[in-house]
Amino acid sequence: MHIRVIVPVLDSEELVGKAEKEYRSFADEGVTVSAVPLKRGTCSIECGFDSSLAAPDVIRCAREAEADGVDACTIACFTDPGLLGARELVSIPVVGEGEAALHMAAMLSTRFSVVITERSFFSTIRRTVSHYGLAGNLASVREAGASVMDLNESHIGHIVDECIDTVKRDDAEAIVMGCTGTGFDMALEIETALKAHFGCYIPVIDPGKVALHMARAMVATNLSHSKVAYPKPAFSRQEYGFA
Missing domain, CATH: 3.40.50.12500 (Rossmann fold)
Known part of the structure; x- marks a missing residue:
């Protein structure tokens, strides 16, 4: 495969x-x-x-x-x-990745928080969650305190603190990482820290x-997307230059 x-x-x-x-x-x-x-x-x-x-x-x-x-x-x-x-x-x-992670969070919890890089991205995350029909499940959006290019292991302590706070303050039951591709399993490290703090399992979802x-x-399972829901476009359109 x-x-x-x-x-x-x-x-x-x-x-x-x-x-x-x-x-x-x-x-x-x-x-x-x-x-x-x-x-x-x-x-x-x-x-x-x-x-x-x-x-x-x-x-x-x-x-x-x-x-x-x-x-x-x-x-x-x-x-x-x-x-x-x-x-x-x-x-x-x-x-x-966004759709997959958010729907997985909704299956594993009733309320989840999304951790994204910086506060300027909060409104985009809220719109993404709303687009997938899960706005009612969103407990909060939290920031990692670093840009996409700068996010690395040095920010885990801050992210863990944000995750602990959203579980306590916002009743979040799961965490969704909004930025991945860091080169290591950041979600697993955060999940381990949360279990050590709360004494119970709280899923931390890596979208990738x-x-x-x-x-x-x-x-x-030999499944793919419905072509009734996603019909093939008309290739005769001259605007499809990239195709």
């Missing part, structure tokens, strides 16, 4: 290299993971505008993946840029890990 991770930013070792290493560590035996960056877009996605700019090339990458014989794709960004268009364009499963295994499950 071959799953392609579309990393919706321009190529860089800081993001794409670390992301590929991380996603390969999540994959089971027999699953090949390849990561591809964008040719057109931004160096990181830190606002809605960045996400919108990424969408056309994400769709192109999904089309190339299907042509390459890849079994499924994931989109490695919490805002799922290009997800709708990619699902319309191809027949293989395309899983957005969940999306990868959700894509794997779709392939294994």
Whole structure:
């Protein structure tokens, strides 16, 4: 089985290299993971505008993946840029990390909090949660205190403090990491710290890990997205220059 991770930013070792290493560590035996960056877009996605700019090339990458014989794709960004268009364009499963993580959180809890990089992204996260029909499950949005490019292990202490506070103050029952691809299993470290503090299990959801295994499950069960819900677009349109 071959799953392609579309990393919706321009190529860089800081993001794409670390992301590929991380996603390969999540994959089971027999699953090949390849990561591809964008040719057109931004160096990181830190606002809605960045996400919108990424969408056309994400769709192109999904089309190339299907042509390459890849079994499924994931989109490695919490805002799922290009997800709708990619699902319309191809027949293989395309899983957005944000959608996968949020629905997993709703299955594992009744209230969850999302940890994102910085406060300027809070409104985008709230809109994303609302888009997937889960606004009533959102306990809060918390910040890691670092930009996408700077987020690393040194910020775990601050994130743990934010997670402890949202469980106590906002009655959060699960935590969703809103930014991944750091090159190591940050979610597991935070989950371990929360269990040590509260003395019970509180799930900390890594969107990349969940999306990868959700894509794997779709392939294994021979399922993909409904073409009634995601009908194929008309290729006669001259505007589809990238296609």
